[in-house]
Amino acid sequence: MTVLVIAEAGVNHNGDLGLAKALVDAAADAGADFVKFQTFKADSLVTRGAPKADYQVKNAEKEESQYQMIKRLELSESMHEDLIAYCEKKGVGFLSTGFDTSSVDYLHGLGVSIFKVPSGEITNLPYLRCIGSLKSRVLISTGMSCLGEIEQALNAVEAEGTPRDKITVLHCTTEYPTPMEDVNLRAMVNIGKAFGVSVGYSDHTPGIEVPIAAVALGATVIEKHFTLDRTLPGPDHRASLEPDELKAMVQGIRNIEKALGDGIKRPSPSELKNKPIARKSLVAARPIKAGEAFSEGNLMAKRPGTGISPMQWDEVIGRTAPRDFSEDELIEL
Numbered sequence: 001m002t003v004l005v006i007a008e009a010g011v012n013h014n015g016d017l018g019l020a021k022a023l024v025d026a027a028a029d030a031g032a033d034f035v036k037f038q039t040f041k042a043d044s045l046v047t048r049g050a051p052k053a054d055y056q057v058k059n060a061e062k063e064e065s066q067y068q069m070i071k072r073l074e075l076s077e078s079m080h081e082d083l084i085a086y087c088e089k090k091g092v093g094f095l096s097t098g099f100d101t102s103s104v105d106y107l108h109g110l111g112v113s114i115f116k117v118p119s120g121e122i123t124n125l126p127y128l129r130c131i132g133s134l135k136s137r138v139l140i141s142t143g144m145s146c147l148g149e150i151e152q153a154l155n156a157v158e159a160e161g162t163p164r165d166k167i168t169v170l171h172c173t174t175e176y177p178t179p180m181e182d183v184n185l186r187a188m189v190n191i192g193k194a195f196g197v198s199v200g201y202s203d204h205t206p207g208i209e210v211p212i213a214a215v216a217l218g219a220t221v222i223e224k225h226f227t228l229d230r231t232l233p234g235p236d237h238r239a240s241l242e243p244d245e246l247k248a249m250v251q252g253i254r255n256i257e258k259a260l261g262d263g264i265k266r267p268s269p270s271e272l273k274n275k276p277i278a279r280k281s282l283v284a285a286r287p288i289k290a291g292e293a294f295s296e297g298n299l300m301a302k303r304p305g306t307g308i309s310p311m312q313w314d315e316v317i318g319r320t321a322p323r324d325f326s327e328d329e330l331i332e333l
Contacts, residue, residue: 003215003257004200005250006095006223007032011073014234020079021086022228030247031254034093036116036223037083039107042071044100055176056235069235077106084110101130108134119143119174119202122153132160138167139221141202143174147194154195164197168221171214172202176239183210189217204239208249215256222253279305282316284325292321299331307331 007027013020020037027035052066064072075083080096087094097116098104104115104127116139121127131138138157142150150169158164171188183205192199200221201214211222227240241249267275280301288298294316301310307330308316319333 001220003219003253004034004221005032005253006034006036006221007092007246008036008202008223008225008240010036010038010225010236012225012227012232012234012236012240013037013073013075014232015073015075017079017082019228020075020083023226024083024086024090024092026226026228026243026246028087028090028092030226030243031250032092032246034095034114035087036095036097037075038073038099039075039080039096039103040070040099041103042067042074044102046070053176055239073234080106080110101127104130104134108136113137114139117141117153117157119145119172122149125156128153128156129160132157132162135161136166138162139170139200139223140167141170141172141223142191143172143202147191150191151195154197164195168198168200169195170200170202170221170223173204176204176236177206178204180205180210185210185214185217188214188219192218206239208241208245208252211249212252212256215253216260222249224249276305277303279303280310281305281307282310282313282331283307284327284329284331286327288321288325290321290323294319294321294331302328308333 007030009020009023009027013023024035046067048065048067050066052069056066056069084094095112095114096107097118098107099118099121114137115131115134117128117131119141122140122142122145140153154164154167157167169191171185171191173182175182188199188201191197198220199218201211201219202223203211204225211224214222224246225236225240226246227237227242230237230240230242280303282299283302285298285300292298296317299316316331316333322333325331
């Protein structure tokens with residue numbers, strides 16, 4: 001299966017349609033399969049007195065409340081429609097995470113094909129039931145979760161009619177940026193074993209090596225935040241890749257996909273030509289007369305590997321030479 005690469009634009013458009021389209025350009029240029037935004041209404045997402053996360057305090061307008069920040073980053077319906085059309089024009093898929101049931105229903109009406117449960121909604125039963133009822137492909141992000149919570153979310157989505165083979169569980173750490181010691185990629189592998197489900201990785205680490213490593217460990221979906229410029233104002237820019245980095249990540253993932261292969265150990269097409277050059281054959285260690293017995297004293301293994309294999313050493317020792325052999329000549333029986 002080809003790894004699905006989702007370039008997470010999120011709210012890095014800063015509420016500007018032009019910037020959002022430039023993010024689409026960057027995602028398409030990088031070779032991502034989808035560019036993903038976020039769909040929400042501040043009034044349905046957060047109370048007016050809700051505090052901001054530490055990373056939001058550091059990276060967003062200091063005097064803004066979380067509600068004010070979220071309100072400013074809403075995408076209007078016309079912006080959604082423009083972005084869907086623009087993604088189609090640029091040859092990259094459009095996705096958006098709906099953060100409440102009305103937003104999920106709206107996205108479904110727009111024809112969005114994949115629905116993501118963000119980490120903060122994994123314990124929101126009405127929301128999970130809404131997602132499950134659509135019977136579409138589902139990604140469940142698991143930041144801040146334990147296995148029991150993942151199991152409950154899977155059961156809730158399945159109970160509404162979405163089969164497990166349409167669900168991919170994304171390992172995730174909800175910290176921006178995520179410290180390397182908190183990544184715990186092996187947890188992704190264990191999630192797959194525990195629930196018999198496809199797994200992926202939603203990454204918030206600096207750099208590109210961790211998502212590439214996740215692919216090597218079996219991730220079928222990779223999601224990564226990106227921005228046009230990490231110095232732009234906003235809560236997520238500083239924990240995002242810039243366009244050249246995004247392109248390098250996608251290329252790295254595609255290379256690892258090729259490198260993983262089918263798991264069958266056999267000589268590869270590219271190395272077959274080197275087999276006779278690198279391997280050895282039995283040769284005369286010194287001149288050998290016809291009728292002389294082959295022995296440890298007159299035989300040795302040397303390149304090339306076009307004659308009798310040294311693995312037949314025990315079969316050759318003690319047999320008589322059928323003819324004269326000069327030093328370094330390949331042995332024949």
